[in-house]
Amino acid sequence: MNQHARIETQIPFIDVAAQRRRLGTRIDDAVRRVMDHCLFVNGPEVAELERQLAAFCGARHAIGVASGTDALVLVLMAKGIGRGDAVICPSFTYAASPEAVALVGATPVFAEVAETTFNIDPAGIEGAVAAAKGAGLDPKALMTVDLFGLPADYEAINPVAEKFGLYVIDDAAQGFGADAKGRMIGTLAPVTTTSFFPAKPLGCYGDGGAVFTDDDELADVIRSLRNHGQGTDRYDNVRVGMTGRLDTIQAAVLIEKLRIFPEEIAARERIARRYNAALQDVVRVPHVSNEHSCVWAQYTIRVSDGCRDALAQTLRQQGIPTAQYYPVPAHRQGAYRDYPVAEGGLGVTDRLSGEVISLPMHAYLDEPTQDRVVAAVRGALQK
Numbered sequence: 563m564n565q566h567a568r569i570e571t572q573i574p575f576i577d578v579a580a581q582r583r584r585l586g587t588r589i590d591d592a593v594r595r596v597m598d599h600c601l602f603v604n605g606p607e608v609a610e611l612e613r614q615l616a617a618f619c620g621a622r623h624a625i626g627v628a629s630g631t632d633a634l635v636l637v638l639m640a641k642g643i644g645r646g647d648a649v650i651c652p653s654f655t656y657a658a659s660p661e662a663v664a665l666v667g668a669t670p671v672f673a674e675v676a677e678t679t680f681n682i683d684p685a686g687i688e689g690a691v692a693a694a695k696g697a698g699l700d701p702k703a704l705m706t707v708d709l710f711g712l713p714a715d716y717e718a719i720n721p722v723a724e725k726f727g728l729y730v731i732d733d734a735a736q737g738f739g740a741d742a743k744g745r746m747i748g749t750l751a752p753v754t755t756t757s758f759f760p761a762k763p764l765g766c767y768g769d770g771g772a773v774f775t776d777d778d779e780l781a782d783v784i785r786s787l788r789n790h791g792q793g794t795d796r797y798d799n800v801r802v803g804m805t806g807r808l809d810t811i812q813a814a815v816l817i818e819k820l821r822i823f824p825e826e827i828a829a830r831e832r833i834a835r836r837y838n839a840a841l842q843d844v845v846r847v848p849h850v851s852n853e854h855s856c857v858w859a860q861y862t863i864r865v866s867d868g869c870r871d872a873l874a875q876t877l878r879q880q881g882i883p884t885a886q887y888y889p890v891p892a893h894r895q896g897a898y899r900d901y902p903v904a905e906g907g908l909g910v911t912d913r914l915s916g917e918v919i920s921l922p923m924h925a926y927l928d929e930p931t932q933d934r935v936v937a938a939v940r941g942a943l944q945k
């Protein structure tokens with residue numbers, strides 16, 4: 563055996579370039595068409611993408627917007643949520659979820675997540691409502707998050723939300739493309755938002771997002787709000803809005819990517835199953851019930867607190883990147899630590915944030931590379 567340490571090539575965590583190589587001139591041509599017609603804002607590709615996205619998930623309306631964060635802000639604005647109102651959301655999420663709530667002047671109230679799914683625990687919603695009321699707030703909405711690509715448990719969540727009069731907003735920035743009992747994300751809550759950030763399962767080449775709903779009136783208001791509160795024409799402003807539109811070039815890119823999205827979801831599912839089979843005896847692998855599908859925005863395992871950093875370091879030395887989503891939950895972040903937390907506390911959230919570690923995951927991760935990741939994880943943990 564060679565006495566010198568083998569130099570391993572660096573594995574990308576998410577390989578955006580592999581997809582770019584596959585799509586090649588199709589994307590170049592799509593962007594060139596926009597360059598030719600020069601309708602960079604509200605061009606025909608935006609309406610075409612919206613039509614295709616709505617057909618893809620079965621929602622009546624898909625509305626292209628500038629980012630996943632803007633999508634959330636626009637929904638909250640459209641629902642008139644603001645000062646004095648509470649929006650219940652998980653703390654185990656990306657900062658954008660509570661950020662959107664705070665941006666409209668409302669108060670995020672953090673609720674507990676379930677140990678097995680990392681998604682909001684239906685049993686914890688009541689404690690969050692109590693905390694909101696205790697703080698003198700009016701609980702108006704529940705922002706669920708389909709973390710790592712797995713839909714939250716809407717069958718259990720929706721009745722609880724109804725009992726407490728909470729409007730459900732599905733933050734599906736990580737979950738678009740997944741389903742529950744055959745119903746796609748985009749139709750599981752009265753309104754759904756997503757992000758097309760490049761690293762997302764369906765990503766563009768910059769910032770982008772969308773809102774999905776069956777509610778005609780809400781869709782009209784969001785279309786107006788993303789365009790400076792426009793009424794019948796450009797210089798008729800009927801409400802205070804913002805610049806929240808999806809660029810035509812990004813829509814053109816997304817139309818090409820949407821064509822291969824189902825194939826990519828299937829590839830991600832195959833990889834996750836292989837990872838699960840090869841790792842389930844050494845770590846806690848993600849659990850997906852038979853009733854849900856997952857788009858694997860992240861493949862996240864759990865290791866006992868204390869050995870996570872050593873695992874990350876060992877893998878890094880072998881050219882294998884990892885990520886920790888999220889090492890500090892929102893309720894412990896400087897920006898959000900003064901907001902209320904559900905009665906009973908967030909013990910599961912705190913534990914998960916110390917144990918989760920995500921492995922490389924994308925549709926173009928070949929089997930030898932998957933095997934390299936598996937061997938490195940097993941080797942590191944069995945020492």
Ligand SMILES: Cc1ncc(COP(=O)(O)O)c(C=O)c1O
Pocket residue numbers: 629630631632655656658659707733735736756757758759769770771
């Ligand atoms: C759960 C969640 N919500 C919202 C967002 C915000 O999306 P964007 O970056 O497009 O604003 C993200 C992005 O990572 C996210 O993961």
